[in-house]
Amino acid sequence: MTRKTSRRRFVQQLGLAGAAIALPAASYSRVLGANEKLRVASVGTGGKGWSDLQGVAASPAVEVVALCNIDSSAPHLGRAAETYPAARTYADYRKLLDKSDDIDGVIVSTPDFMHAPVSLSAMDLGKHIFCQKPLTHTVKEARDMKLAADKKNLVTQMGNQIQSHSAYRTAVALVHAGKIGKVKEVHSWQSGQPTWPRNIDRPAGSDPVPTTVAWDLWQGVAPHRPYKSGLYHPFNWRGWQDYGTGQLGDFGCHILDPVFKSLELTAPLELTAEAPPIKPETWTDKATVYYLFPGTSRTAGDTIKVTWYDAAGVRPPAEAVTTLPKSAELPGAGSILIGEKGTLIIPHVAMPKLYLNGEETEAKYDVVDGVDHYVQWADACRGADATTSAFDYSGPLTETVLLGTVGIRFPGQKLKWDAEKMTIPGFSQAEPYLTKEYAKGWI
Numbered sequence: 001m002t003r004k005t006s007r008r009r010f011v012q013q014l015g016l017a018g019a020a021i022a023l024p025a026a027s028y029s030r031v032l033g034a035n036e037k038l039r040v041a042s043v044g045t046g047g048k049g050w051s052d053l054q055g056v057a058a059s060p061a062v063e064v065v066a067l068c069n070i071d072s073s074a075p076h077l078g079r080a081a082e083t084y085p086a087a088r089t090y091a092d093y094r095k096l097l098d099k100s101d102d103i104d105g106v107i108v109s110t111p112d113f114m115h116a117p118v119s120l121s122a123m124d125l126g127k128h129i130f131c132q133k134p135l136t137h138t139v140k141e142a143r144d145m146k147l148a149a150d151k152k153n154l155v156t157q158m159g160n161q162i163q164s165h166s167a168y169r170t171a172v173a174l175v176h177a178g179k180i181g182k183v184k185e186v187h188s189w190q191s192g193q194p195t196w197p198r199n200i201d202r203p204a205g206s207d208p209v210p211t212t213v214a215w216d217l218w219q220g221v222a223p224h225r226p227y228k229s230g231l232y233h234p235f236n237w238r239g240w241q242d243y244g245t246g247q248l249g250d251f252g253c254h255i256l257d258p259v260f261k262s263l264e265l266t267a268p269l270e271l272t273a274e275a276p277p278i279k280p281e282t283w284t285d286k287a288t289v290y291y292l293f294p295g296t297s298r299t300a301g302d303t304i305k306v307t308w309y310d311a312a313g314v315r316p317p318a319e320a321v322t323t324l325p326k327s328a329e330l331p332g333a334g335s336i337l338i339g340e341k342g343t344l345i346i347p348h349v350a351m352p353k354l355y356l357n358g359e360e361t362e363a364k365y366d367v368v369d370g371v372d373h374y375v376q377w378a379d380a381c382r383g384a385d386a387t388t389s390a391f392d393y394s395g396p397l398t399e400t401v402l403l404g405t406v407g408i409r410f411p412g413q414k415l416k417w418d419a420e421k422m423t424i425p426g427f428s429q430a431e432p433y434l435t436k437e438y439a440k441g442w443i
Helices: 003-012 048-057 074-083 093-098 112-124 139-152 166-176 215-219 246-255 257-263 373-381 391-408 428-434
Strands: 038-043 062-068 088-090 105-108 128-132 156-159 183-190 270-274 287-294 303-310 333-339 342-347 353-356
Touching: 038 048, 038 093, 038 373, 048 062, 048 074, 048 105, 048 128, 048 373, 062 074, 062 093, 088 093, 093 112, 105 112, 105 373, 112 128, 112 139, 128 373, 139 391, 156 373, 156 391, 166 257, 166 342, 183 246, 183 257, 246 257, 246 287, 246 303, 246 333, 246 391, 257 333, 257 391, 270 391, 287 391, 391 428
Parallel strands: 038 062, 038 105, 062 088, 105 128, 128 156, 183 303
Antiparallel strands: 183 333, 270 287, 287 303, 333 342, 342 353
């Protein structure tokens, strides 16, 4: 049996017809001994991949044994290879996995569209995974990742590392301590202006491929297209639908994380998006998504509304923040949780601001120490800790975020969500955007 066939069968066994499988979270029973070195490989070593690799390798219990990048230049594979000279180097992650007997865990820091193909292939071989946010490119892949980690009993962590920052941990603790009472509604936003392409059509023609870049390997499972200098690799891929997930996908798994964590949210019941008509291949530069979730023990009602806003300079409307004193200033990105006893502002990334009973001044609170998100994963792989953004948590969070990107394609259309069946009842036109076809020869 070839590895490719094995991978295909493995994915099919996860129940990809749509039925959700009720499985427990990883028990960390299949891990290394606490005194053993964790041997890691890194797929994607430039940009965020470089800081991910450095973060994990900061643990003295980690040994870097393999590196992979489609770009051999200094800012990408070159710098990593120089820093870890004993590590094997590859351009193709499949060849890395073909010789992975000495690899315990894999860091996946590729563009969004390759997160799931690399991670699922590695999990099929029993490798623990640290994967950048958003966990996947599609809703279906996020479900696949969770089920694969559960099936193989692997230690996993999504790279929403701000979750482990003192600011976000403190915000979650304040809600769990009941400081603002049960929460009635939430507003979250990102008002920054992306630098990557938005609302444009694909330009004609092609440019010479740099000698350091393996362009066919970079495109991976996506539909292949000609190379254009500066338009896709190394960063501008975020604005293209085939490769990235837009502003919501880029920031949602960060900014909505303390909302999910503090309120213990599950899958949304429905959502509606407002956005300009979307171009065929790129993402829009502004959107509002209205989510409706089932209530939890942390919320005031049977349901709770969470609204996401992204556009340059956007903030929640004035009528949404009437519980805040006039002196309160909203950050450029973050969330507001409106509770029965007070309101909590959670900036991205700074310490939260707590306002109680309409008082003009901020209330004092105890600060929760931060932890190291990267070393936490490395320690958990060795049986010495447990991760807080394992795929049984970050998978459903990612599903919710990416459902918003589906909604953006159908402005004004209410999308009901059947999480168990992974269907959109009453509007099946949206369902093809829950998944995608992989290019032939890759999976």
